[in-house]
Amino acid sequence: MQAVRFLDGVVLAGGFPALAGVDLAVEYGEVVLLQGANGAGKSTLLGACAGFNKLASGTAEVLGYNLATQRAEVRRRVGLLDHTIALYRNLTAMENLQMWARMARIEAVDIEYSFDRLNITENLQKMPIAQLSKGQQQRVALAAIIARRPEIWLLDEPFSGLDANSRELLFDVISEAAQAGATILIASHDTAISSGCDARIVRMIAGVVVDGKPAVGQSTILR
Amino acid sequence: MIAFIKDAYIVFVKDLKIEWRTRNTSGHVLPFAFFVLVFFGFTFNSSQTVLEQATPGLIWMVVLFVTIVAAENSLRLETENEAVRLLLTGGVLPAAIFVGKVGSVVLQLLFVELVLVPGAVVFYASDVESLPLVVAASAGATIGLATVGCLLSTVVVGVKARRTVLPILFMPLVSPVLVAATRAFGDAFGVFAVNGWSWTGLLALFAVVNLIVGAMMYSQLLEDI
Numbered sequence: 001m002q003a004v005r006f007l008d009g010v011v012l013a014g015g016f017p018a019l020a021g022v023d024l025a026v027e028y029g030e031v032v033l034l035q036g037a038n039g040a041g042k043s044t045l046l047g048a049c050a051g052f053n054k055l056a057s058g059t060a061e062v063l064g065y066n067l068a069t070q071r072a073e074v075r076r077r078v079g080l081l082d083h084t085i086a087l088y089r090n091l092t093a094m095e096n097l098q099m100w101a102r103m104a105r106i107e108a109v110d111i112e113y114s115f116d117r118l119n120i121t122e123n124l125q126k127m128p129i130a131q132l133s134k135g136q137q138q139r140v141a142l143a144a145i146i147a148r149r150p151e152i153w154l155l156d157e158p159f160s161g162l163d164a165n166s167r168e169l170l171f172d173v174i175s176e177a178a179q180a181g182a183t184i185l186i187a188s189h190d191t192a193i194s195s196g197c198d199a200r201i202v203r204m205i206a207g208v209v210v211d212g213k214p215a216v217g218q219s220t221i222l223r
Numbered sequence: 224m225i226a227f228i229k230d231a232y233i234v235f236v237k238d239l240k241i242e243w244r245t246r247n248t249s250g251h252v253l254p255f256a257f258f259v260l261v262f263f264g265f266t267f268n269s270s271q272t273v274l275e276q277a278t279p280g281l282i283w284m285v286v287l288f289v290t291i292v293a294a295e296n297s298l299r300l301e302t303e304n305e306a307v308r309l310l311l312t313g314g315v316l317p318a319a320i321f322v323g324k325v326g327s328v329v330l331q332l333l334f335v336e337l338v339l340v341p342g343a344v345v346f347y348a349s350d351v352e353s354l355p356l357v358v359a360a361s362a363g364a365t366i367g368l369a370t371v372g373c374l375l376s377t378v379v380v381g382v383k384a385r386r387t388v389l390p391i392l393f394m395p396l397v398s399p400v401l402v403a404a405t406r407a408f409g410d411a412f413g414v415f416a417v418n419g420w421s422w423t424g425l426l427a428l429f430a431v432v433n434l435i436v437g438a439m440m441y442s443q444l445l446e447d448i
Contacts, residue, residue, distance in 0.1 A: 086312075092241065
C-alpha cells in the first residue's frame with residue numbers, strides 16, 4: 001500500500017519544470033530522506049505532496065487521493081513544514097493555532113499538548129509571530145502539525161536555523177511520529193543528516209529522482 | 224452551511240483583528256479621506272453649487288480608492304508567510320475565505336463612509352434628505368466594490384502582475400457601481416432629480432451577482448497565489 005505515488009510527475013514553477021518527470025513510491029509508515037542540491041526539486045516535490053503545487057502532467061496520488069483533482073482533501077490530511085511557516089505575522093502563536101483548530105475542528109487540548117511538547121512557553125504563546133525568532137516560528141508551525149497528527153509529515157529542511165536543543169527536540173518528535181506509524185518525507189541538501197537517519201534515501205537531481213532504493217527493514221529516525 | 228458561515232466568520236474576525244492591531248488600511252485611508260474632503264472644499268469654496276453637486280461623486284471616488292488599498296492589504300495578509308495555507312490545511316472552503324474577506328473589507332469601507340458622509344455635511348453644508356437611501360445605497364455599493372476588489376487583488380497576485388495593474392483593472396469593472404452609487408447618493412442628497420431607489424436596486428443586484436460569482440471563482444484563483 002503506497003502513501004505517495006508519482007508517475008512521471010511534472011510541476012512547473014514560472015514555466016520552468018521544477019519537477020521534470022518524477023517517479024516515486026513511498027509506502028505507508030516509511031521514512032524517506034530526500035536529498036539533492038539546491039534547485040533539485042525537493043521542496044517542489046514536498047509542496048506537490050502537500051497539495052499546494054499543481055501537477056502539470058503525469059499522475060500522482062497521496063493517501064489515495066488524486067493530486068490533479070483532490071488537492072483539497074490532501075491538504076487536510078498532510079502536515080507540511082517548510083520555510084514559509086504559514087502563520088499570520090500579526091496574530092500570536094496561540095491565536096494562530098486556536099483559529100486553525102476551530103477551522104480544522106481540533107480539540108483545544110491537542111493545541112496545549114503541542115505547545116507543551118515543543119516547550120513553547122505561555123509567554124511565547126502570547127507573542128505575535130512577527131516577534132518570534134525563526135526557530136521559534138518553526139516550532140509553532142510544527143506545533144500545528146503535531147496537534148493534527150497527520151498521516152504524512154512533509155518536512156523541508158526542518159533542522160535549518162535550529163539550535164542544538166531544538167534540533168534534538170525535533171528529532172524526538174519525528175521519531176515519535178515515525179513510531180506511531182506516520183509516513184515521513186524529509187527534504188534536505190545537508191548530507192550530514194543522513195548519517196543520523198536509518199531511512200530510505202532518495203536522491204534528486206534537476207527535478208527528477210535519480211536514486212531511491214528501498215530501505216532494509218523498518219525505517220526509523222535515530223539520533 | 225453552518226460550517227461555511229462559521230469559517231467565513233473566523234476569516235472575517237481574523238482580518239479585522241489584524242487590521243485593528245496594524246492599522247494598515249485605516250492608518251492610510253482615513254487621513255487620505257479627510258484631506259480630500261478638506262482640499263476639495265478649499266478648491267471650490269467659492270461655489271456652493273459645485274460643491275453640493277460634486278459631493279456624491281467625490282464620496283464614491285474616495286471610497287473607490289480606499290477599496291483598492293483595503294483589498295490589497297486584505298490579500299497581503301494571506302500572502303505574507305503564505306499564511307493562507309493555514310486556512311487551507313484547516314479545511315476552509317475558498318468560498319468561505321472569500322466571503323470572510325469581503326465582509327472585513329466591507330466593514331472597513333463602511334467605517335470610511337461613516338467619516339465621509341458626515342464630513343461632507345459639515346464641510347460642504349450638504350443636506351441628507353433621505354438617510355435610508357444613503358444607508359441602502361452604501362450597503363449595496365460597498366459590497367459591490369469589495370467583491371470586485373477582493374477578486375481582482377487575488378487575480379493580480381495570481382498572475383504575478385505588478386500592483387499597479389489592480390487600479391487599471393478595477394476601475395472599468397466597478398464603473399457601473401460608481402455611477403449607480405453616485406446617482407443614488409445624488410437623490411439622497413437632493414442634488415439629482417433621479418429615482419435613487421432604482422439605482423440602489425441595481426447596486427443590490429450587482430452586489431449579489433458579484434458575491435455569488437466571486438465565491439464560485441475564488442477556489443480557482445486561490446490556487447494560483
